[in-house]
Amino acid sequence: MDVADTLAALMAPAGRLDPYPAYERLRAHGPVVPSGPGLYVVTGYAEADELLRDARVRVSDDAVRDMLLPQWRDSPAVSTIARSMLETNPPDHSRMRRLAARAFTPRRIAAMRDVVAAQADELIDAMAAAGRGVDFMADFAYPLPVAVICELLGVPAVDRPLFRRWAADLTAVLEPEITREELAMADAGATELVGYFTELVSARRRRPADDLTTALVQAHDDGDRLSGDELLGNLVVLLVAGFETTTNLLGNGLAVLLAHPTAADVLRRHPEHAPAYVDELLRYDSPVQLTTRTSSETVRVGTVEVSAGSRILLLLGAANRDPRRYPQPDRFDPWRALSNPLSFGAGPHYCLGAGLARLEGQVAFTRLLRRLPALALSGTPRRRSRLTLRGYETLPVTVGELASVADHGAPVGATPDTP
Numbered sequence: 001m002d003v004a005d006t007l008a009a010l011m012a013p014a015g016r017l018d019p020y021p022a023y024e025r026l027r028a029h030g031p032v033v034p035s036g037p038g039l040y041v042v043t044g045y046a047e048a049d050e051l052l053r054d055a056r057v058r059v060s061d062d063a064v065r066d067m068l069l070p071q072w073r074d075s076p077a078v079s080t081i082a083r084s085m086l087e088t089n090p091p092d093h094s095r096m097r098r099l100a101a102r103a104f105t106p107r108r109i110a111a112m113r114d115v116v117a118a119q120a121d122e123l124i125d126a127m128a129a130a131g132r133g134v135d136f137m138a139d140f141a142y143p144l145p146v147a148v149i150c151e152l153l154g155v156p157a158v159d160r161p162l163f164r165r166w167a168a169d170l171t172a173v174l175e176p177e178i179t180r181e182e183l184a185m186a187d188a189g190a191t192e193l194v195g196y197f198t199e200l201v202s203a204r205r206r207r208p209a210d211d212l213t214t215a216l217v218q219a220h221d222d223g224d225r226l227s228g229d230e231l232l233g234n235l236v237v238l239l240v241a242g243f244e245t246t247t248n249l250l251g252n253g254l255a256v257l258l259a260h261p262t263a264a265d266v267l268r269r270h271p272e273h274a275p276a277y278v279d280e281l282l283r284y285d286s287p288v289q290l291t292t293r294t295s296s297e298t299v300r301v302g303t304v305e306v307s308a309g310s311r312i313l314l315l316l317g318a319a320n321r322d323p324r325r326y327p328q329p330d331r332f333d334p335w336r337a338l339s340n341p342l343s344f345g346a347g348p349h350y351c352l353g354a355g356l357a358r359l360e361g362q363v364a365f366t367r368l369l370r371r372l373p374a375l376a377l378s379g380t381p382r383r384r385s386r387l388t389l390r391g392y393e394t395l396p397v398t399v400g401e402l403a404s405v406a407d408h409g410a411p412v413g414a415t416p417d418t419p
């Protein structure tokens with residue numbers, strides 16, 4: 001199969017459900033391969049990392065959007081995301097990112113640990129109390145990250161259930177291909193989200209609070225450092241990026257742990273290994289599988305020359321399984337010497353919430369395994385038909401009995417041993 005056919009297979013429903021065979025076929029053509037005029041596909045780890053850090057390789061600007069989707073300004077979904085830091089280049093990107101980054105200091109993230117643990121425990125208690133099979137996605141993987149990002153943004157708890165549909169519809173615009181119907185739904189989701197944040201912004205302007213929304217409103221009001229569109233675009237992206245991806249880390253990660261009971265058992269007994277486990281789960285089945293860039297000049301990467309003005313499809317999920325970086329890449333192995341997967345990207349757009357997402361994963365998996373030792377699949381999980389944001393629609397599980405555990409999650413009387 002040539003590169004264009006393999007790419008078509010990747011975008012087709014079967015490829016979206018399981019992209020890994022198509023990645024291997026693409027890899028056979030080399031780590032960076034041209035596919036038709038003005039498009040390059042990257043499956044190599046080193047090459048993707050290098051391109052993401054190269055200042056000549058940029059996210060789409062308005063001119064590129066005009067070329068790809070001339071009516072993009074009429075699409076609330078595309079135009080909202082276009083005004084956020086995710087799709088802005090320096091110097092605007094650096095200005096926005098600096099403002100938002102103030103809320104993501106390592107100290108502030110570490111201080112979220114108790115919030116995350118309390119939320120996780122509350123959801124575990126509710127699943128156990130339900131006493132029957134539950135859908136892990138609806139009952140844990142969605143509500144945990146939503147609660148955490150809403151706490152940071154200062155979104156009232158009663159409003160949290162609103163976001164699931166709106167955000168799921170909106171993120172279709174991050175897919176490499178989108179149908180007219182999907183775009184219409186994405187636009188409807190964006191309109192709801194922008195409407196929601198417009199009201200929250202006026203509420204915080206009237207009565208400031210100690211939250212990220214107030215901080216960004218003040219950045220807008222003091223000397224116009226953030227325009228009105230930028231303020232709303234960034235709030236929407238923070239909310240959506242804050243949970244769509246983390247929900248999928250929790251769902252994809254739990255499915256992998258349940259399929260590897262011996263490894264799961266080691267983590268259950270040794271929560272101190274949670275950071276290595278979470279990084280390997282991120283590598284093994286990345287919640288974000290791809291991103292795109294445009295070259296502003298001709299750029300040489302390895303032996304390939306990417307010509308100026310080309311689109312670059314960076315397959316992060318494939319780079320994370322590059323055998324030159326990760327021996328036996330299809331094996332789940334939390335004891336790898338090298339980790340640092342590209343799941344959070346690299347370079348100037350490196351995920352702002354990476355520390356928070358890692359913390360959520362570490363706390364959630366250790367508490368789930370310890371407090372629900374009989375947690376098991378109870379039916380066939382169903383994946384969403386998305387390539388960029390890879391995750392489950394439903395993940396049916398039985399939770400079994402709640403274990404009696406000490407305050408910090410250690411089983412009473414357990415003696416640690418070495419894995």
Ligand code: HEM
Binds near residue numbers: 349353
């Ligand atoms: C497992 C969970 C997560 C994954 C896999 C993930 C992945 C990513 C990736 C790959 C990018 C870079 C996109 C690109 O270069 O084109 C990114 C950017 C971003 N992420 Fe995350 N993310 C996660 C969680 C979060 C959380 C919890 C937040 C917020 C609280 C967040 C906020 C952001 C923001 C604001 C950006 C844009 C940064 C910029 O453009 O400078 N993400 N994320």
